[in-house]
Amino acid sequence: AQSVTQLGSHVSVSEGALVLLRCNYSSSVPPYLFWYVQYPNQGLQLLLKYTSAATLVKGINGFEAEFKKSETSFHLTKPSAHMSDAAEYFCAVSRGGAAGNKLTFGGGTRVLVKP
Amino acid sequence: DAGVIQSPRHEVTEMGQEVTLRCKPISGHDYLFWYRQTMMRGLELLIYFNNNVPIDDSGMPEDRFSAKMPNASFSTLKIQPSEPRDSAVYFCACRLVGNEQFFGPGTRLTVL
Numbered sequence: 001a002q003s004v005t006q007l008g009s010h011v012s013v014s015e016g017a018l019v020l021l022r023c024n025y026s027s028s029v030p031p032y033l034f035w036y037v038q039y040p041n042q043g044l045q046l047l048l049k050y051t052s053a054a055t056l057v058k059g060i061n062g063f064e065a066e067f068k069k070s071e072t073s074f075h076l077t078k079p080s081a082h083m084s085d086a087a088e089y090f091c092a093v094s095r096g097g098a099a100g101n102k103l104t105f106g107g108g109t110r111v112l113v114k115p
Numbered sequence: 116d117a118g119v120i121q122s123p124r125h126e127v128t129e130m131g132q133e134v135t136l137r138c139k140p141i142s143g144h145d146y147l148f149w150y151r152q153t154m155m156r157g158l159e160l161l162i163y164f165n166n167n168v169p170i171d172d173s174g175m176p177e178d179r180f181s182a183k184m185p186n187a188s189f190s191t192l193k194i195q196p197s198e199p200r201d202s203a204v205y206f207c208a209c210r211l212v213g214n215e216q217f218f219g220p221g222t223r224l225t226v227l
Contacts, residue, residue: 034215043119043206043218044158090158101146102171103216105158 002027002093006106014114019078021109023065023091026072033074034092034103035065044090050074061085086113119219121207127225133195136222138207139188144217146210149182149192152221153203164190197226 007022025031032051036044048059055067061084065076074091091106120139128134140147148163162172167184175182179198184190194201204223208216 036218041220043208043220045218046215049215101148101163101165101210102160107157 002031002095002104004091004093004104004106006089006091006109008109009107010110010112012112012114013081015083016080019063019076019081019085019111021076021089021091021111023074023076023106024072025074025091025093027093027095029095032094033065033067034094035059035063035074035076036090036092036105037061038088038090038108040087047076047089081111081113083113083115086111119207119209119217121205121219121222123222124220125223125225127227128197129227130198131196132226133193134197134201134224134226136192136205136207136224138190138192138219140190140207140209141211141217142188144209144211145187146212146216147184147190148208148210148216149190150206150208150218151203152206158206161192194224197224199226202226 003026005024034049035047037047038044047063048057050057050067058064063078065074067074088108088110090108092103094103122137145166149161152158161174162182164184182192202225204221206218206221208218210216
């Protein structure tokens, strides 16, 4: 079975400050990991994904995440927050191949950006 | 490409009524997924199809829920009869093998 834990349901950052969103996963097989962003009243949009290639993954909008197997973590960072980053962020895990169809999502972290 | 299209975007109905949610996936994507999002339970996978065939419906909450995919460009999720606890945002997503899932904008369902 797979599971995802996102530490902190709400995060508040100042504009220009570092954004750090934590994600820990459990998986019995090498995982595929994803970060999605959801803006108000919209669907989920993929930020980045890890699929067993480079452990440091760069995504859209200046976000990146590092896969750390020893820590079973896939934390999301952005060096400098922008007001447009205010949204809810979801970490998700799946297995590879055909089994990769079943995404398991974390509970989400809502980011508030203060001017 | 217009992306995943869902209709209606908002639905308000009374308990006991039938509700039908619709989804048009991205052309060529052969996997289609239905999710439900609530504050209490987060994002849950309800069912997914591959090449129009239901593969896993283990997430469908009960017999009141049914989903169909009559062709590659259309899917429905039906709730009959609806109950207040079905109030949620329902997302449709699609996937091309090997790639990530693309989500629609969702249908916000309110059952009074």
